[in-house]
Amino acid sequence: MPLAAEPDDAHEEGEDQQLLLTAKGGPALEGLVVGSYCHDVLIRGGRIVGETLGGAAAFVSNVLDAASPREEEQGEAPFVVVSKVGRDFAYASAPAPARRPPLLCASPTTSFHAQFSDAAASAHAPDRELRRVRACDPIYPADLPDRRFAYGLAVGVAGEVLPETLERMIRLCHAVLVDAQALIRAFDGDGAVGHVALEDTPYARLLPRVAFLKASSEEAPYVGVETARRQCCVIVTDGRDGCRLYWDGGEARVAPFPAVQVDPTGAGDSFLAGFAAGLLWGLSATDAALLGNFFGAAAVSQVGVPTFHPKMLQAVKEILEEKIAKRSSPCINGTTFTFDRSSVHDELHAALQEAARLMPEQQQADPTNGNGGDICSV
Numbered sequence: 001m002p003l004a005a006e007p008d009d010a011h012e013e014g015e016d017q018q019l020l021l022t023a024k025g026g027p028a029l030e031g032l033v034v035g036s037y038c039h040d041v042l043i044r045g046g047r048i049v050g051e052t053l054g055g056a057a058a059f060v061s062n063v064l065d066a067a068s069p070r071e072e073e074q075g076e077a078p079f080v081v082v083s084k085v086g087r088d089f090a091y092a093s094a095p096a097p098a099r100r101p102p103l104l105c106a107s108p109t110t111s112f113h114a115q116f117s118d119a120a121a122s123a124h125a126p127d128r129e130l131r132r133v134r135a136c137d138p139i140y141p142a143d144l145p146d147r148r149f150a151y152g153l154a155v156g157v158a159g160e161v162l163p164e165t166l167e168r169m170i171r172l173c174h175a176v177l178v179d180a181q182a183l184i185r186a187f188d189g190d191g192a193v194g195h196v197a198l199e200d201t202p203y204a205r206l207l208p209r210v211a212f213l214k215a216s217s218e219e220a221p222y223v224g225v226e227t228a229r230r231q232c233c234v235i236v237t238d239g240r241d242g243c244r245l246y247w248d249g250g251e252a253r254v255a256p257f258p259a260v261q262v263d264p265t266g267a268g269d270s271f272l273a274g275f276a277a278g279l280l281w282g283l284s285a286t287d288a289a290l291l292g293n294f295f296g297a298a299a300v301s302q303v304g305v306p307t308f309h310p311k312m313l314q315a316v317k318e319i320l321e322e323k324i325a326k327r328s329s330p331c332i333n334g335t336t337f338t339f340d341r342s343s344v345h346d347e348l349h350a351a352l353q354e355a356a357r358l359m360p361e362q363q364q365a366d367p368t369n370g371n372g373g374d375i376c377s378v
């Protein structure tokens, strides 16, 4: 399948194509993350049980910082975040916003109330009802930096990524990954989050120029997987059951990792960033989804934006370095993505499962990591 961006989108004629996605060892692959940080208020039984930094940009930055391939001396992972908050933003000094500060607006910070029900025992029942109680300004095309990026992640939570902003991302980035929640959320008079059919939105015409579209199983019916998979690769995440990928001509199920869920917030965001990191490491889409599942499971194990144990991250890095070294050819060569499960898929899953064991250990060892309350144990 060709890369989603049209040839003249990411690269003007005659321009040096330095930003092509390449296998490890190529130029630094700079990313563009677009979506706003927000305030999350977690409510159970009518009682506030947590107040945390939220917004897909926060969860995504956290995972990209943890899992993107880079040389030791490179320091921070190379990506830019374009996000908007108000003067009331309460988490400016939290790691993700401190590293990549948001644009400040006169309007208040986007804020969500997430209502958790005790009845959400089934794996497929929606485990929370979301209400947007405040909305910051949208992100306009002019808010994006005026330069090219290897990849882009459109990760709005409250309708802040406008269609024209997504279109500009597509022009600036060689490959764009989109979270469906940025495109299909609708809010009633009370702020309750509902969904509209993607085909009825102005985003629909951009789909053939998007590389990957991620949707939760709740969102998938609004995306129209059978239509969308003919235009881009669609990934449907399914909570503790892992995920499925659908592309034109194939599909794959990717197994999950075990997790003790204490807060489901940010699982989808962390999945998408883990998946993107997997692609950057040179994995096929189906193999990269293992890294998505890994970080999705890690996200639900903690309340709010998770802290990863350095030992766990070191183990993941070593696994990727070893498994990828065994591959005969890179999966991302600048013009095509590979979708199929590779010969190292099962080994990669088994090795990551070992690394995942370091996650619960961390919770016991580090009670100061913000795990204040058990929001939604299963």
Ligand SMILES: Nc1ncnc2c1ncn2[C@@H]1O[C@H](COP(=O)(O)OP(=O)(O)O)[C@@H](O)[C@H]1O
Pocket: 215, 216, 217, 236, 237, 238, 239, 240, 241, 242, 243, 256, 257, 258, 259, 260, 261, 264, 265, 266, 267, 268, 269, 271, 292, 293, 294, 295, 296, 297, 300
């Ligand atoms: N309880 C869980 N146990 C293990 N992995 C999980 C769990 N919940 C989510 N995940 C991982 O996170 C991914 C995204 O979760 P999901 O709930 O589908 O997304 P969203 O947060 O968008 O609703 C899943 O595909 C899975 O890999």
Ligand SMILES: O=P([O-])([O-])O[C@@H]1[C@@H](O)[C@H](O)[C@@H](O)[C@H](O)[C@@H]1O
Pocket: 038, 039, 040, 053, 054, 055, 056, 057, 059, 112, 130, 157, 181, 264, 265, 266, 267, 268, 269, 270
């Ligand atoms: O849980 P998830 O679907 O990955 O993503 C979440 C959004 O749906 C929610 O609107 C936001 O308030 C959370 O902070 C988080 O970004």
